[in-house]
Amino acid sequence: MIDQLQVVILGATLGGVYALMAAGLTLIFGVMRIVNIAHAAFIVLAAYLSFWAFTLYHIDPIASIAIVMPILFGLGAAAYRLLFARIADSRRHSEMTVLLTFALALVIEGVTGFLFTGVFRTTTPDYASDSFELGPFYVPKGQLYATALSLVLLGALLGFLRLTRTGRAIRATMQNRAAAQLVGVNVRRISTLTFGIGTALAGASGALLSFLFPFFPAKHWQWIASLLALIVLGGMGSLLGTFVGAMLLSIASAVVNDRYGPTWSPATFFLALFVILLVRPHGLFGKKAEL
Amino acid sequence: MTRRALVPAALVVALAAFPLLQLAVGGFNYWLHMLLIVFMYIAMASSWNLLGGYAGYISLGHSAFYGIGGYATGALMTFLGVSPLWSAPLAGVAGFAIGLPLGLIALRTRGPAFIISTIALLMLARLALDNTESLGGANGLSLPLPDLPAATQKVPFYYGMLAVAIAAVYTSYRIRHAKLGLGLRAIAGDEVKAEAAGIPTALYKIVAFALSAVFIAIAGGIWGDYNTYLKPSDLFQIRISAQIVLMAILGGRATVAGPVIGAIVLVAADELAVAKLGATELNLAAKGAVMILILLAFPDGIVGTLKARGRLPRILDWG
Numbered sequence: 001m002i003d004q005l006q007v008v009i010l011g012a013t014l015g016g017v018y019a020l021m022a023a024g025l026t027l028i029f030g031v032m033r034i035v036n037i038a039h040a041a042f043i044v045l046a047a048y049l050s051f052w053a054f055t056l057y058h059i060d061p062i063a064s065i066a067i068v069m070p071i072l073f074g075l076g077a078a079a080y081r082l083l084f085a086r087i088a089d090s091r092r093h094s095e096m097t098v099l100l101t102f103a104l105a106l107v108i109e110g111v112t113g114f115l116f117t118g119v120f121r122t123t124t125p126d127y128a129s130d131s132f133e134l135g136p137f138y139v140p141k142g143q144l145y146a147t148a149l150s151l152v153l154l155g156a157l158l159g160f161l162r163l164t165r166t167g168r169a170i171r172a173t174m175q176n177r178a179a180a181q182l183v184g185v186n187v188r189r190i191s192t193l194t195f196g197i198g199t200a201l202a203g204a205s206g207a208l209l210s211f212l213f214p215f216f217p218a219k220h221w222q223w224i225a226s227l228l229a230l231i232v233l234g235g236m237g238s239l240l241g242t243f244v245g246a247m248l249l250s251i252a253s254a255v256v257n258d259r260y261g262p263t264w265s266p267a268t269f270f271l272a273l274f275v276i277l278l279v280r281p282h283g284l285f286g287k288k289a290e291l
Numbered sequence: 292m293t294r295r296a297l298v299p300a301a302l303v304v305a306l307a308a309f310p311l312l313q314l315a316v317g318g319f320n321y322w323l324h325m326l327l328i329v330f331m332y333i334a335m336a337s338s339w340n341l342l343g344g345y346a347g348y349i350s351l352g353h354s355a356f357y358g359i360g361g362y363a364t365g366a367l368m369t370f371l372g373v374s375p376l377w378s379a380p381l382a383g384v385a386g387f388a389i390g391l392p393l394g395l396i397a398l399r400t401r402g403p404a405f406i407i408s409t410i411a412l413l414m415l416a417r418l419a420l421d422n423t424e425s426l427g428g429a430n431g432l433s434l435p436l437p438d439l440p441a442a443t444q445k446v447p448f449y450y451g452m453l454a455v456a457i458a459a460v461y462t463s464y465r466i467r468h469a470k471l472g473l474g475l476r477a478i479a480g481d482e483v484k485a486e487a488a489g490i491p492t493a494l495y496k497i498v499a500f501a502l503s504a505v506f507i508a509i510a511g512g513i514w515g516d517y518n519t520y521l522k523p524s525d526l527f528q529i530r531i532s533a534q535i536v537l538m539a540i541l542g543g544r545a546t547v548a549g550p551v552i553g554a555i556v557l558v559a560a561d562e563l564a565v566a567k568l569g570a571t572e573l574n575l576a577a578k579g580a581v582m583i584l585i586l587l588a589f590p591d592g593i594v595g596t597l598k599a600r601g602r603l604p605r606i607l608d609w610g
Contacts, residue, residue, distance in 0.1 A: 029403075083587070094403055098351075098403060098406050099349065100586055100587075106533055107575075107576045107580055109572075109579075110574065217572070228411070232404060263421065274411065281400050
């Protein structure tokens with residue numbers, strides 16, 4: 001019983017990070033209907049930025065978020081303006097954007113591979129290899145800090161979306177792009193901003209991942225597949241769904257990891273995806289017409 | 292034989308005669324190898340085009356069938372002693388048999404969700420093979436070496452790949468000009484209207500999915516045998532999917548000649564880049580950049596763009 005609870009704790013403390021990784025993806029899909037295959041490539045890029053900040057300047061990976069987020073925001077906003085803004089009204093928008101983000105992922109992977117080689121990297125702050133003991137349970141410090149910070153960032157995002165005028169404009173665009181435009185929302189500006197915010201969130205999660213998992217340039221395929229699985233589970237475009245999906249799958253994969261070994265735990269995400277597509281293609285919280 | 296069929300027929304005869312040079316003079320092993328790779332990608336890109344081009348269902352996971360074909364051949368050869376002559380076509384059967392149920396699941400969705408499920412399919416297939424110890428697991432599986440002298444070793448594989456390429460392009464051509472192709476293109480245009488017009492969309496899509504797996508699986512089977520070594524991380528690569536998709540887009544989706552042109556151009560460009568610049572990760576970045584440029588500037592690819600401008604040479608106008 002204690003062992004099983006321990007597994008659930010380990011899964012749950014990663015769930016928040018998964019939710020942060022996927023939040024940007026959901027946001028971008030919600031506002032622009034773009035499935036950003038390059039999202040995890042941005043995450044890996046951010047992990048490299050944190051890695052070099054840590055290795056060269058001894059900047060703590062968590063503190064490096066303050067540097068990584070603005071850089072990634074700029075990259076994301078630029079990518080939207082250069083690549084996606086011009087095809088926003090294309091008839092073949094959905095397949096075009098998937099192919100474009102796929103190509104963008106190849107570019108990022110190629111560039112990170114060229115600059116940083118294929119060596120496995122990870123940052124090693126003290127807390128990454130330490131844990132708290134709570135009675136019979138232990139909680140790895142790195143995971144706990146990462147999830148706590150993820151929740152803070154997700155809370156800030158939610159607050160921003162609920163309470164500010166810009167946030168309301170973003171939500172309005174998510175609900176109905178044409179109607180938002182009619183009532184005076186500058187949809188192009190909102191889209192650029194959202195792509196930037198989504199990518200900045202990817203950046204923050206990349207900084208956190210740098211001390212949680214070893215990474216290398218091609219690692220993003222594994223992550224993007226998992227992230228896409230969990231946003232499909234949650235219902236694409238729903239932030240609440242993303243959070244629930246992240247928690248469920250994170251715990252499930254921790255259980256699979258415990259029962260069948262670490263090689264099978266990524267399979268949890270992919271199998272879950274197929275089951276969802278069979279049973280409830282629009283996900284837990286999605287509207288039927290979404291996909 | 293009509294005049295239009297003359298050029299392709301002459302080309303096929305010339306390609307079929309090419310290995311005679313190697314047998315008579317020797318020293319053409321490099322060219323045999325390069326042509327073999329071109330044939331392989333022609334087969335795979337044409338195969339992908341049945342689903343991704345005609346039906347408009349983009350799959351980013353079709354290299355899963357490349358790996359499945361490779362392993363099907365490998366298992367047949369090592370455990371049952373089946374001759375490579377039979378095991379490669381059987382790999383195609385395996386591709387069809389596995390593609391059919393997977394298509395049934397994946398095609399419950401469309402648009403982005405379909406694309407996502409194809410990526411997950413590839414990841415899942417790779418994990419499954421990584422963990423199947425009887426097939427060598429992540430370390431891979433060595434196949435028996437072909438019992439041929441070095442001078443002629445590549446020749447049977449050359450003919451094998453040539454045959455698959457011809458079969459794939461011919462299938463693509465026939466489908467393009469048949470009711471199935473018309474139905475698939477109607478699906479790509481507007482699936483709801485196609486359904487309303489009485490096209491059995493579900494059936495057509497599943498047939499297209501399973502057929503698109505066949506030639507890729509055969510190509511994977513021949514390649515595994517040629518390479519004498521199978522490894523999940525080599526075969527189940529998203530980079531191979533990327534290559535296939537890029538070829539079809541570069542040449543022109545939903546055309547018969549497009550994937551052929553795309554495969555030739557991209558294999559040549561790759562070889563040139565590796566020879567001039569060395570095999571760095573920048574190749575991958577360049578490939579992504581080229582893909583972006585084509586998507587934004589020439590979404591119809593080489594053949595589609597030329598055709599729209601009325602500049603397509605008659606020998607490339609295959610419908």
